[in-house]
Amino acid sequence: MKIAIDAMGGDNAPEAVIIGSIQARDEYNLGIILSGKEIEIKRILEKNTSNFNNIELINAEDIISNDDKPVLAIRRKKDSSMVKALYAVKEGKADAIVSAGSTGALLSGGTLLVGRIKGIERPAIGSLIPCIAGGFCLLIDSGANVDSKPEFLYDFAIMGDIYLKRVMNISSPRIALANIGTESSKGNKLTVETYELLKNSHLDLNFTGNIEARDILKGEADIVVCDGFTGNMILKTMEGTVQELMNGLKAEIMAGMRSKIGGVLIKPALKNFKRKFDYSEHGGAPLLGVKAPVIKAHGSSNAKAIKNAIRQAKICCESNVNELIEQSIMRR
Amino acid sequence: MKIAIDAMGGDNAPEAVIIGSIQARDEYNLGIILSGKEIEIKRILEKNTSNFNNIELINAEDIISNDDKPVLAIRRKKDSSMVKALYAVKEGKADAIVSAGSTGALLSGGTLLVGRIKGIERPAIGSLIPCIAGGFCLLIDSGANVDSKPEFLYDFAIMGDIYLKRVMNISSPRIALANIGTESSKGNKLTVETYELLKNSHLDLNFTGNIEARDILKGEADIVVCDGFTGNMILKTMEGTVQELMNGLKAEIMAGMRSKIGGVLIKPALKNFKRKFDYSEHGGAPLLGVKAPVIKAHGSSNAKAIKNAIRQAKICCESNVNELIEQSIMRR
Numbered sequence: 198m199k200i201a202i203d204a205m206g207g208d209n210a211p212e213a214v215i216i217g218s219i220q221a222r223d224e225y226n227l228g229i230i231l232s233g234k235e236i237e238i239k240r241i242l243e244k245n246t247s248n249f250n251n252i253e254l255i256n257a258e259d260i261i262s263n264d265d266k267p268v269l270a271i272r273r274k275k276d277s278s279m280v281k282a283l284y285a286v287k288e289g290k291a292d293a294i295v296s297a298g299s300t301g302a303l304l305s306g307g308t309l310l311v312g313r314i315k316g317i318e319r320p321a322i323g324s325l326i327p328c329i330a331g332g333f334c335l336l337i338d339s340g341a342n343v344d345s346k347p348e349f350l351y352d353f354a355i356m357g358d359i360y361l362k363r364v365m366n367i368s369s370p371r372i373a374l375a376n377i378g379t380e381s382s383k384g385n386k387l388t389v390e391t392y393e394l395l396k397n398s399h400l401d402l403n404f405t406g407n408i409e410a411r412d413i414l415k416g417e418a419d420i421v422v423c424d425g426f427t428g429n430m431i432l433k434t435m436e437g438t439v440q441e442l443m444n445g446l447k448a449e450i451m452a453g454m455r456s457k458i459g460g461v462l463i464k465p466a467l468k469n470f471k472r473k474f475d476y477s478e479h480g481g482a483p484l485l486g487v488k489a490p491v492i493k494a495h496g497s498s499n500a501k502a503i504k505n506a507i508r509q510a511k512i513c514c515e516s517n518v519n520e521l522i523e524q525s526i527m528r529r
Numbered sequence: 530m531k532i533a534i535d536a537m538g539g540d541n542a543p544e545a546v547i548i549g550s551i552q553a554r555d556e557y558n559l560g561i562i563l564s565g566k567e568i569e570i571k572r573i574l575e576k577n578t579s580n581f582n583n584i585e586l587i588n589a590e591d592i593i594s595n596d597d598k599p600v601l602a603i604r605r606k607k608d609s610s611m612v613k614a615l616y617a618v619k620e621g622k623a624d625a626i627v628s629a630g631s632t633g634a635l636l637s638g639g640t641l642l643v644g645r646i647k648g649i650e651r652p653a654i655g656s657l658i659p660c661i662a663g664g665f666c667l668l669i670d671s672g673a674n675v676d677s678k679p680e681f682l683y684d685f686a687i688m689g690d691i692y693l694k695r696v697m698n699i700s701s702p703r704i705a706l707a708n709i710g711t712e713s714s715k716g717n718k719l720t721v722e723t724y725e726l727l728k729n730s731h732l733d734l735n736f737t738g739n740i741e742a743r744d745i746l747k748g749e750a751d752i753v754v755c756d757g758f759t760g761n762m763i764l765k766t767m768e769g770t771v772q773e774l775m776n777g778l779k780a781e782i783m784a785g786m787r788s789k790i791g792g793v794l795i796k797p798a799l800k801n802f803k804r805k806f807d808y809s810e811h812g813g814a815p816l817l818g819v820k821a822p823v824i825k826a827h828g829s830s831n832a833k834a835i836k837n838a839i840r841q842a843k844i845c846c847e848s849n850v851n852e853l854i855e856q857s858i859m860r861r
Contacts (some may be wrong), residue, residue: 200736303789312779312830329777330774330777343709377758377761385676387755409769409771410762410769413766424718427762429742430759430762431762433741434743434745434767435766435770436743437742438746439770439774440743441661443662445661445662445805446799452798453798456795459792460795462791462794464791466785469781491610
């Protein structure tokens with residue numbers, strides 16, 4: 198198995214990406230294809246390993262940044278590390294791709310170059326949200342499709358279900374629909390119609406009904422289905438709230454001598470607590486609905502996060518997630 | 530001035546509602562009309578005051594609960610405390626209404642009985658979100674209109690602007706549109722079209738562009754405009770995240786002896802920190818776009834929160850918020 202890696206994508210690229218890729222090769226016994234500036238990649242490789250087996254390079258002089266318009270970047274930046282890595286998948290030289298670069302570009306590139314699975318109109322991004330009490334929840338779509346139809350959301354549920362069953366080993370994932378209330382009649386036009394599709398599905402889906410946004414982090418569902426606009430709002434509200442709360446708490450604790458001492462004493466507990474949210478443990482966000490595994494690693498990924506994202510791509514390949522999605526979509 | 534109060538609405542009704550109403554009467558020198566079970570109200574009044582001036586009672590034997598379907602409840606529960614308080618406003622016996630009861634019912638009742646301002650198609654709920662670094666942000670619509678058009682969102686901005694200028698004394702409120710990115714081209718169909726309306730408005734609106742959900746709590750905008758579905762998602766995600774984070778942090782601190790001692794030391798700081806989020810300081814959520822001030826107090830309101838919500842209703846009346854909204858809507 199060979200995984201193509203966008204060596205230049207992400208805040209800590211190329212160093213962290215390359216180190217994580219070497220670690221993945223060693224731990225998971227797979228081939229890696231590093232796409233990016235060859236001279237730079239070679240220099241970092243030589244610094245970090247003396248074994249060059251199972252490492253291939255694709256030279257790409259350009260880089261797609263977060264400021265580039267996604268579709269344009271994919272079409273025009275043909276010599277970018279991301280586009281060349283995507284072509285490696287398209288041409289069958291690689292089985293999957295991992296990138297910590299622009300989410301929008303990877304989404305467009307995955308859809309345009311790797312290609313949609315037959316029957317899937319809209320691929321979607323699934324984000325694993327760590328729940329505080331343990332476990333996690335797959336939020337799908339977390340940003341790909343800002344304007345969605347009920348049929349898209351139904352497909353998101355099907356894809357998320359297969360992903361959790363196969364990649365995360367959850368036997369019967371609880372699927373919930375993000376909504377403003379738990380009653381079946383609640384919601385906007387999109388969610389009311391999606392509810393009916395999910396409720397009446399003849400597929401083996403464990404649909405548990407609507408979930409309110411306040412209950413998502415409680416771990417009441419394994420999969421939360423929504424349109425990409427809503428998913429983005431949920432994800433970024435969580436991010437902002439955690440950040441502001443932790444900053445505010447810190448400032449308050451540092452404001453007095455007594456609490457400052459208390460702050461020193463709770464520091465290890467705080468560190469432990471923060472580890473629970475550590476995205477690097479969970480790998481990246483899969484782009485589901487395309488013909489090969491496409492994994493978006495977090496922009497600020499360190500080597501460990503990259504290694505885990507590559508592991509995730511490997512499991513996707515081994516468990517035939519994409520073939521299973523195609524089969525389910527044909528039966529829906 | 531007379532404010533009608535739904536004495537039976539809210540988790541702590543009627544006791545906390547009545548005590549808060551007495552306090553408001555005494556502090557703000559206004560008349561209160563308490564709607565609810567007369568015998569019960571009288572009993573509580575007698576326990577808490579010996580001065581019955583400026584207090585009127587409306588007997589209402591029924592109560593609208595959160596389980597009632599809003600529109601049906603307003604139409605059928607004619608003898609409920611909320612409907613009778615709304616009629617007091619409709620008939621000109623009261624200048625405004627405060628209720629800590631069902632949000633949906635108050636929204637329907639406000640729209641059906643108090644009536645929409647001419648030119649306003651959809652009244653909206655504005656929720657004041659306390660920002661951690663200080664200040665607050667008005668999230669409008671926070672749940673009334675789950676299916677919205679760009680024109681509705683434009684009106685929400687106009688109404689929020691007048692509310693903050695007149696009631697909260699903010700001279701030029703920064704208005705932002707909740708969106709998935711800050712660039713003007715970002716968003717779904719609704720937000721892209723709303724952006725254009727806000728940008729090209731000839732009214733005196735301080736439109737600062739799009740805001741991502743992660744930046745709302747940072748206090749980067751005074752008003753965040755969105756459809757009611759999105760507003761509900763943002764508000765409840767914040768609520769759930771704060772709750773889970775505080776619970777998780779507490780559990781982690783209590784898990785070890787060292788951090789337990791630290792926990793005792795930071796307790797006053799934590800209490801201080803929590804006070805910053807205290808909704809009871811900020812009064813309730815105004816239903817904007819109806820002909821008289823309708824204030825939804827938090828369901829778990831204590832006496833102080835009720836008192837502040839009544840104060841807010843009083844300021845709305847004094848500052849002619851509703852007339853000013855009507856004038857702006859005519860000029861838009």
